[in-house]
Amino acid sequence: MKNQNTKIRIKDIATLAGVSEGTVDRVLHNRGEVSEKSKAAVEKVLEEINYSPNLLARSLASKKYYRFICLIPAHQVADYWESVEKGFDSAAHDYLQYNIHLEKQYFNQFDANSFVNVSSQTIQNKPDAVFIAPIFRDETLNFTSELTLRQIPFSFIDSMIEEADFLTYYGQDSFQSGYVAAKLLLNSLPDNAQVVVIRTKRKGAESNQTIARKNGFMHFISENGLSNIELLDIEMNDNDENVNLELLREAFGLNSNIKAAITFNSKVCRLAMHLKTLNRPDVRLIGYDLLEENVKYLKNDVVSYLLAQRPDQQAYFTVRDMCTELIFKQKVKKINHVPIDILMKENIEDYMQFRE
Amino acid sequence: MKNQNTKIRIKDIATLAGVSEGTVDRVLHNRGEVSEKSKAAVEKVLEEINYSPNLLARSLASKKYYRFICLIPAHQVADYWESVEKGFDSAAHDYLQYNIHLEKQYFNQFDANSFVNVSSQTIQNKPDAVFIAPIFRDETLNFTSELTLRQIPFSFIDSMIEEADFLTYYGQDSFQSGYVAAKLLLNSLPDNAQVVVIRTKRKGAESNQTIARKNGFMHFISENGLSNIELLDIEMNDNDENVNLELLREAFGLNSNIKAAITFNSKVCRLAMHLKTLNRPDVRLIGYDLLEENVKYLKNDVVSYLLAQRPDQQAYFTVRDMCTELIFKQKVKKINHVPIDILMKENIEDYMQFRE
DNA sequence: TGTATCTTCGTGGGCGAACACGGAACATCA
DNA sequence: TGATGTTCCGTGTTCGCCCACGAAGATACA
Known part of the structure; x- marks a missing residue:
């Protein structure tokens, strides 16, 4: 179907256009010193055939670094x-x-x-x-x-x-991934369940990505009329895990009805660690990214889902x-x-x- | 770190070993006509340096097809x-x-x-x-x-x-994918729910893949003690969709408590079509593979999950x-x-x- | 008409590896 | 000693492309 282009070489183009290889080369690389006439001749041939250069030969010969x-x-x-x-x-x-x-x-x-x-x-x-x-x-x-x-x-x-x-951007649609997280986390929770949302700021400001994820998460909630679900916003400390443990111990106190928790950054392992300490296997947990620690808690059944990318x-x-x-x-x-x-x-x- | 090997050519090896390029080539390709002495010399050099041939040059020069x-x-x-x-x-x-x-x-x-x-x-x-x-x-x-x-x-x-x-095999671990399907399908179903399992045979015999998927599915059930879930095995007809519709109409009759259904082949779209006809949006549906039709029903909310590979x-x-x-x-x-x-x-x- | 300048273009020498060819060195036999 | 055969190995060509060099042709000016 497309193998005719395999065989066409610069030499062939040169023959077809009635010029030399050097001229074809100059036209191909647009580096001038070609008369209008020969340029037109070469371009005509190029239009008719489907030339694709042999990349092996090209980078072998090219000294560009x-x-x-x-x-x-x-x-x-x-x-x-x-x-x-x-x-x-x-x-x-x-x-x-x-x-x-x-x-x-x-x-x-x-x-x-x-x-x-x-x-x-x-x-x-x-x-x-x-x-x-x-x-x-x-x-x-x-x-x-x-x-x-x-x-x-x-x-x-x-x-x-x-x-x-x-030129390009590769990355997740963070909003959408927050939406997906919400669906997985909130699917068939009992009425009046409480859900913990963890925040960690990077030097005062939250990152764009975590903000977008949270927006997607909130969007799912409003779109599906889950206003009966109560969200608890907890801000975790970046340095002192003892402080965090106490924060969580308080939140998960006796009269709480917390059934699920989520972090929007990649550090769900910290949350998992504390929940394990507090012995709350009933809490559904979702986080992001395949850090080694996160994976450990996923395999342990402490974390239910991880949302990942490659x-x-x-x-x-x-x-x-x-x-x-x-x-x-x-x-x-x-x-x-x-x-x-x-x-x-x-x-x-x-x-x-x-x-x- | 590893860019020293970029520069070493056959020519360099030849110089180092005190022989010609041709000899190095013969040693590299093991095609004889080399004296023990020169062979040893070349191999000694090869051990000391880390030669990796330039693949571009190799396949450019090679006429093997x-x-x-x-x-x-x-x-x-x-x-x-x-x-x-x-x-x-x-x-x-x-x-x-x-x-x-x-x-x-x-x-x-x-x-x-x-x-x-x-x-x-x-x-x-x-x-x-x-x-x-x-x-x-x-x-x-x-x-x-x-x-x-x-x-x-x-x-x-x-x-x-x-x-x-x-030499190689690329494919899904079918058993495991059946297990995953079960987890997604059966997660928090009400007690005594019925689940429909669809079978389709290829010319009398089920394919290895669908059998393995089903085994994984059953394994989840037994491992999690879900014996209260009742499985309904329905065999669908490969040619006549009207027959299938009637089969399903009967199964989904008034006194049934079917909450979920699954097919282990890639044709969940057929099931979805009939469930739509029967107007049963409450039934959770899982299938395999991204056929165009399957995707349509996933987007329609008729199918809940598709398990896929690439x-x-x-x-x-x-x-x-x-x-x-x-x-x-x-x-x-x-x-x-x-x-x-x-x-x-x-x-x-x-x-x-x-x-x- | 001769010389200088500019434009245009063909040729040849690489890039690194594969492989064919044939020459050199050595051995064998008459 | 010369003819012939073996083993070993260096050289040259090729793959398709890039690019430098310099020749040939065109144009201008004295």
């Missing part, structure tokens, strides 16, 4: 960002043959200044493309406008800022799409909402062992 | 096998550059003879590798032993036969792994259980639009 830089938060071993990084590494490995080199730059996700430092360093390094986890909105916008000015393409990972002129895959695709655009000159899709994966004890094993 | 044949059921447009085929096509496209050509052979999934015919044709074609959907157990075993005899590697897709000497991805990976083994000479994983994807109205959109 691409430098990609990705800016992600520094992190612990079993963290969400660890998976993202794995995806980048894997892409780096696969695309090495195409003369692509990927460097990683880490910033402190609790300190906007560190992001600013790293981003200005990146500019000085004159990369061919940049990948950004836009944790800090304003600082990221400053950075991306600078990139746009210098015509350096960039993509977002994990979340996005719509106004910026990015951060490694997202990172991989982000790199792949940049190559597709820059090297293979093909258009890619801008906004890519990845599936909202629903994990429970029974399907987590296959999910985790199945890599890419 | 691989022919892969895949045997899958002939099918309708919106069928499960349509997705499988898409995955094969996509892989064929991506691997064309490596001189790989993929041919498809269709057989009638309701007629073992047609499989036998197609498989003997395949043998005569002397392919370099074969992919098989092993619908017919005995006939497939005959075929694969013939392939093994002729040293033609093969992989299974969709389901597998353990005794055969296959058949196209499985086909793609099957081809990819064969290339990895044959061309790149690297080991691949034999049995690959793909994730059991849980789809509901709220997460189906992102899932479907996210390709590959």
Whole structure:
């Protein structure tokens, strides 16, 4: 069906157009020094046939060397960002043959200044493309406008800022994932049940993602007229787990009717830990992301569901799409909402062992 | 970290070992005509450095032409096998550059003879590798032993036969997916609820996959002591939908207490259609696979959950792994259980639009 | 008409690996 | 000693594409 294009080489085009290979090459790469006449001849042939260059030969011959830089938060071993990084590494490995080199730059996700430092360093390094986890909105916008000015393409990972002129974004539809969480959590709860909603702020401000998830969650409630469900908003402390335990002990006191709880960030394991201490296996628990600890509590039956995505895959695709655009000159899709994966004890094993 | 291996070429090895490129090549490919002395010299260098050949250059230069044949059921447009085929096509496209050509052979999934015919044709074609959907157990075993005899590697897709000497298998853990289905279907059903289990036989025999799913389903029931749930086994007719409608009308009669229903094959849409006719929106419904019709009823709220896999991805990976083994000479994983994807109205959109 | 400048385009030498070919070195036999 | 056969190994060509170099042709000006 489409194998006729396999055999067409630049040489063939040259013959058909009655010019030399060099001329075809110049036309293909738009680098001038071609008379109108020969250009027209080549373009006519190109229109008639379906030429697709042999990418192997191209990158073998090409001496161009691409430098990609990705800016992600520094992190612990079993963290969400660890998976993202794995995806980048894997892409780096696969695309090495195409003369692509990927460097990683880490910033402190609790300190906007560190992001600013790293981003200005990146500019000085004159990369061919940049990948950004836009944790800090304003600082990221400053950075991306600078990139746009210098015509350096960039993509977002994990979340996005719509106004910026990015190439791609891979990530979950956070609103929708909050909606899904609500459906799973609130499905057939007894009347007048109470539900605990945990909040944790990152340096004073909640992240866009957790806000969007919560909005989706609330939307489900209002859309389904579940006003009889009482929500308890608890703000957890980022440093002192003893404080958190006491907060929860109080909330789950004798006269409470709490049947379910949820966190909108990836740290449901902390909540699970405390509920285990408080011995409340009857409380249905939902959280996000496959941190090692979270998975442990899922397998333990403390957490009922985890909503997940494949951060490694997202990172991989982000790199792949940049190559597709820059090297293979093909258009890619801008906004890519990845599936909202629903994990429970029974399907987590296959999910985790199945890599890419 | 690992970029030192980028730069080492055969030429470099030759210089280091004090021999010519040709000799290194002969050692690398183990094709003799090399004295013990030079062989030892080359191997010594190879041990010290970490040579990995440039795959681009290799397949550019190599004139070897691989022919892969895949045997899958002939099918309708919106069928499960349509997705499988898409995955094969996509892989064929991506691997064309490596001189790989993929041919498809269709057989009638309701007629073992047609499989036998197609498989003997395949043998005569002397392919370099074969992919098989092993619908017919005995006939497939005959075929694969013939392939093994002729040293033609093969992989299974969709389901597998353990005794055969296959390279890879991609597919769901059917038992586990039945277990998951049970958990979703039976979760917080009222006491004494009745549950309908639909069966459809393929030419007299149920497929391995549906049997395994049902076993997983039953296992959940016995493991969780749900003996108060009454199962109604209904066998549906493959040809006449009117008969099926009447069967169901009878079962869902006035004095029934049916709260849920499930089919273990991919045709839950038929059940959904009839339940819609019978106007029973209260019945919870679960099925398998993303056929267009199934998705329609999921979005309609007639079906509550669909359990899915990514058949196209499985086909793609099957081809990819064969290339990895044959061309790149690297080991691949034999049995690959793909994730059991849980789809509901709220997460189906992102899932479907996210390709590959 | 000769010289200088600019535009246009063909040729050739790579990229790294595969493989065919044939030459050199050595052994064997008449 | 010369003819013939074996074993071993270096060289050259090819894959399709990229790009530098410089030649040829066109144009302008003295």
